[in-house]
Amino acid sequence: FSCGIGAPPVQSLLRNGSRQGLKVKELLSVRFKGPPPLLEGPLAVNTRLQNGRRLFTGQLHGPESFTADQEGNVYTGTVDGKLWRIHQETLTLIAHMGQDLQECGHSADYEPVCGRPHGVRLDSGGQLIVVDSYFGLFSVDPQTGHKTLLLDSKTGAAGVQFAFLNGLEISSQTGIIYFTDSSSRWGRRHVKLEVIETNALGRLLTFDPASGRVGVLLDGLYMPNGIALSPDESFLLLAETSIGYWLKGPKAGTKEVILNNMPGYPDNIRLSDRGTFLVGLTTTRFRKLVPPFLDLIGPYPAVKRFLAKVVPLSWYNMLLPRYGLVLELDGEGEVLGSLHDPTGSLTWAVSDVFAHQGRLYLGSTDLPFLPVLEDWS
Numbered sequence: 001f002s003c004g005i006g007a008p009p010v011q012s013l014l015r016n017g018s019r020q021g022l023k024v025k026e027l028l029s030v031r032f033k034g035p036p037p038l039l040e041g042p043l044a045v046n047t048r049l050q051n052g053r054r055l056f057t058g059q060l061h062g063p064e065s066f067t068a069d070q071e072g073n074v075y076t077g078t079v080d081g082k083l084w085r086i087h088q089e090t091l092t093l094i095a096h097m098g099q100d101l102q103e104c105g106h107s108a109d110y111e112p113v114c115g116r117p118h119g120v121r122l123d124s125g126g127q128l129i130v131v132d133s134y135f136g137l138f139s140v141d142p143q144t145g146h147k148t149l150l151l152d153s154k155t156g157a158a159g160v161q162f163a164f165l166n167g168l169e170i171s172s173q174t175g176i177i178y179f180t181d182s183s184s185r186w187g188r189r190h191v192k193l194e195v196i197e198t199n200a201l202g203r204l205l206t207f208d209p210a211s212g213r214v215g216v217l218l219d220g221l222y223m224p225n226g227i228a229l230s231p232d233e234s235f236l237l238l239a240e241t242s243i244g245y246w247l248k249g250p251k252a253g254t255k256e257v258i259l260n261n262m263p264g265y266p267d268n269i270r271l272s273d274r275g276t277f278l279v280g281l282t283t284t285r286f287r288k289l290v291p292p293f294l295d296l297i298g299p300y301p302a303v304k305r306f307l308a309k310v311v312p313l314s315w316y317n318m319l320l321p322r323y324g325l326v327l328e329l330d331g332e333g334e335v336l337g338s339l340h341d342p343t344g345s346l347t348w349a350v351s352d353v354f355a356h357q358g359r360l361y362l363g364s365t366d367l368p369f370l371p372v373l374e375d376w377s
Contacts, residue, residue: 023235024218025258027266036285037263042335049324049341052373056091061105062366065268066354067121074356075128077117079366080105083140095145097132116188119168124175131168131179133188137207157205157214164188167226173233177207180224204238226268230331231275239266258333264325268352276336280350281325322348347371
């Protein structure tokens with residue numbers, strides 16, 4: 001989930017599936033069943049996330065998600081509605097998702113006009129598949145920048161338009177595209193309102209490029225965000241902000257929470273180059289004298305609705321700690337390790353963690369640079 005103050009107060013890792021042959025597992029951050037976990041064992045504080053550098057400062061604003069081709073090119077989308085190709089230390093503009101205006105990237109009010117690419121992946125034909133939060137699902141030629149609209153947000157699914165398209169994954173076996181709509185009420189520029197109100201208005205969906213058919217795997221989700229297929233594609237891991245969904249086997253079509261009460265609010269989930277899952281946390285959730293803000297107001301719907309109406313969105317930024325945190329999980333939701341940047345010297349509010357050719361590319365929704373770790377072993 002890409003907002004900066006974290007997901008709704010429902011965080012866990014869950015397995016689930018609603019289509020025969022698939023299971024979804026979900027990650028949930030909090031259900032108010034106790035205080036945040038202690039930072040010990042695999043969660044112990046360290047400085048592993050500080051051992052990197054920032055690239056393209058002032059050029060890339062909010063590189064949210066990443067993918068890469070066989071030639072070593074890395075692709076990403078930014079808050080100003082642009083798609084980029086990164087080759088070593090060179091940055092090349094591929095396309096604008098919407099209009100190219102001076103206000104793009106400087107005023108959230110222009111996002112519905114400029115566009116905001118979130119999830120990016122490459123399909124089997126080498127085309128970029130991009131989910132734009134406002135416009136819909138696209139296929140983009142990475143060489144020419146030509147865009148083809150596959151699914152319009154106004155069309156939506158099951159009679160409901162998309163308001164906040166977010167996460168994206170593609171099956172290498174079937175070509176099916178999995179994606180999330182975080183809310184049918186609030187768009188990306190109002191994401192903090194969705195977080196505060198904690199509405200169950202999100203969905204996990206599928207799109208078949210061959211037939212053009214759209215399906216709803218799960219609905220009634222709290223801010224569904226990033227998704228990742230397991231190596232054998234037997235299940236799908238979803239952050240609500242976290243869930244798991246079984247695609248195959250005896251648990252196909254079922255949903256299961258596999259990690260709950262996380263130390264922060266998860267955004268995207270990515271498969272690492274060693275078969276584990278990497279989860280970026282947009283906001284930490286630590287034990288202190290005063291409970292975390294979202295934990296504090298979580299049990300009181302009336303208070304949340306009141307705050308959503310009267311508190312300016314910019315005020316919530318004062319509540320955000322500059323603390324970078326990435327979790328490494330196995331397929332059962334077991335925390336294997338963590339990477340910390342306690343002072344935010346390299347990055348914070350991590351949206352995506354993309355492992356490629358020994359590097360970790362660290363995404364964000366708004367930061368004006370691209371943090372990279374050269375070695376994360």
